[in-house]
């Protein structure tokens with residue numbers, strides 16, 4: 001048992017919601033068999049949406065490209081199974097409502113599911129056998145996109161850019177959102193694979209120094225990563241840094257603030273201050289793409305909450321429907337009242353159980369009404385009492401109530417003046433509001449309306 005760790009490093013603002021990690025933190029990663037049908041959404045990352053590269057009735061192999069784009073900021077999509085393309089059709093999308101997807105019927109012999117390959121990695125791994133170009137190319141060909149957040153294509157992140165040289169690689173192992181434990185299990189169980197991916201990313205980005213930030217409520221993960229760093233002779237170059245447990249510590253900007261005391265300019269990105277930030281799941285996927293030549297077709301998803309029969313951490317084919325995961329996990333309990341893709345703070349409540357898992361889906365949370373009320377995710381709304389708590393907790397130093405009010409009045413110009421675009425949609429303001437005003441909901445709506453006005457998002 002790892003000893004308790006008390007970290008000091010933190011950021012201003014934030015909240016401490018109940019963690020509920022105990023539901024799945026001791027559940028080892030389990031392979032989910034491939035369902036009869038998968039829906040690979042053509043838009044799963046930031047950047048250009050892919051075009052289908054297959055047609056109805058085409059036979060596809062596991063790992064074959066089924067969607068791609070010529071755009072620089074994009075990532076191809078691959079079939080997780082061998083099977084037959086049933087059709088290209090609109091499918092429920094967690095953010096866009098509906099979006100085109102490649103529907104694939106799985107071959108009978110492919111139903112057992114893909115096995116992960118963490119045993120391919122150990123302390124003797126040497127990233128120097130792979131060139132920078134090979135690593136970047138594998139990230140691009142493997143369709144890698146950030147698996148802990150918005151899904152920014154990994155190749156674009158790690159490729160050296162002479163205009164924005166990077167000097168520090170930050171690895172995000174915080175997983176601050178309540179309930180979710182998929183990254184925690186990766187650090188515990190696939191430690192060598194995660195470390196190999198970190199070293200490959202640093203080599204590709206030509207960065208010497210690396211910091212791995214992990215919240216201090218995960219002493220076993222801190223210990224596992226530290227031990228791996230020591231045994232592979234990387235101490236000095238790679239530093240495992242415990243940070244204080246507080247939501248949203250795993251926000252890229254918040255982690256940078258905690259580790260370095262620096263701010264990324266508002267509306268800017270970490271390379272502007274010489275940093276590259278990657279999540280641990282993305283590093284594990286990078287190692288598999290480079291060493292095993294395997295594209296990103298599966299990911300670990302935490303299935304959790306008090307309204308699912310068999311919660312756990314599952315290795316799931318991308319494109320599996322929420323309903324397939326529910327079946328695999330023994331079904332819902334009678335008390336199920338809400339299904340959230342992601343965690344309760346930043347996730348999206350979904351009504352359509354055919355919604356597929358994407359590269360960025362780290363969790364599915366099934367909540368009973370009792371837990372929704374107890375954990376303060378849903379209560380009766382009353383008028384604002386001007387207490388100012390939403391301002392105090394905002395980690396981006398915004399005035400959430402003013403932005404929300406501007407959106408409510410359809411004054412997007414005013415919301416812009418209050419820096420609506422700087423909101424990271426963490427949900428702290430809604431969580432803390434004693435009047436239970438859905439401030440984040442208003443701000444998210446305002447951002448969607450703004451993007452539609454600027455034609456950055458489909459109607």
Ligand code: SF4
Pocket residue numbers: 393394395396397398399400422423424425426427428429430439440443
């Ligand atoms: S305004 Fe945005 S960044 Fe600030 S607390 Fe609310 S959701 Fe988080």
Ligand code: SF4
Pocket residue numbers: 383384385386387388389390391401432433434435436437439
């Ligand atoms: S926390 Fe809620 S009640 Fe308090 S000022 Fe903000 S919106 Fe108003």
